[in-house]
Amino acid sequence: MRTVTFSDQNVIRDIQEDFIATWFNQAKDLFPGEAAPGSQQPELPEDYLRNFPDGAGGPNVKIFFCDAQSRILHFVQGHYRAEALREEIKFARELHARVEGAGSAKAAATEIRALHERRSATLTEELRAGAQSGATAQESALRRVRIENHRVALERLLLDPRPFMVNEARGIA
Helix, strand or coil, rough: CCCCCCCCHHHHHHCCCCCCCCCCCCHHHCCCCCCCCCEEEECHHHHHHHHHCCCCCHHHCEEEEEEECEEEEEEECCCCCCCHHHHHHHHHHHHHHHHCCCHHHHHHHHHHHHHHHHHHHHHHHHHHHHHHCCCHHHHHHHHHHHHHHHHHHHHCCCCCCCCCCCCCHHCCC
């Protein structure tokens, strides 16, 4: 059976090694004083889970990787298989290491943007190459989702995350 985003032991270990995990249940604020309608997760058939694409689920799951100053370094939206999420964690680690050595806040911001742009360009090239070499629809869809995550990070989150987040910064604090 396919594991959900945070049930894989390797993902848990990776997050615990370098990050402080917090969570915020948006449904509680959307439906104060009562459980959200349909909040009981039904059992899903194995074939549904097996074919559920990485990145699907949209804004239901948002993962923010932040530094000690609460500056957003990286952003992942949707549900991911463990292998794909571990790649995103690796990228977040790289971002954090580069930002820590950047010195000033301005240099850090420049470094964050440059790394997101480079990663987006790499994924775009992989998407083109995959189209020529016969990548699966699922592989191509995941690359498109990742490219979109970088676009959102560059155009919206790194400038001012508040309009993007349903519950503003307290949702990730």
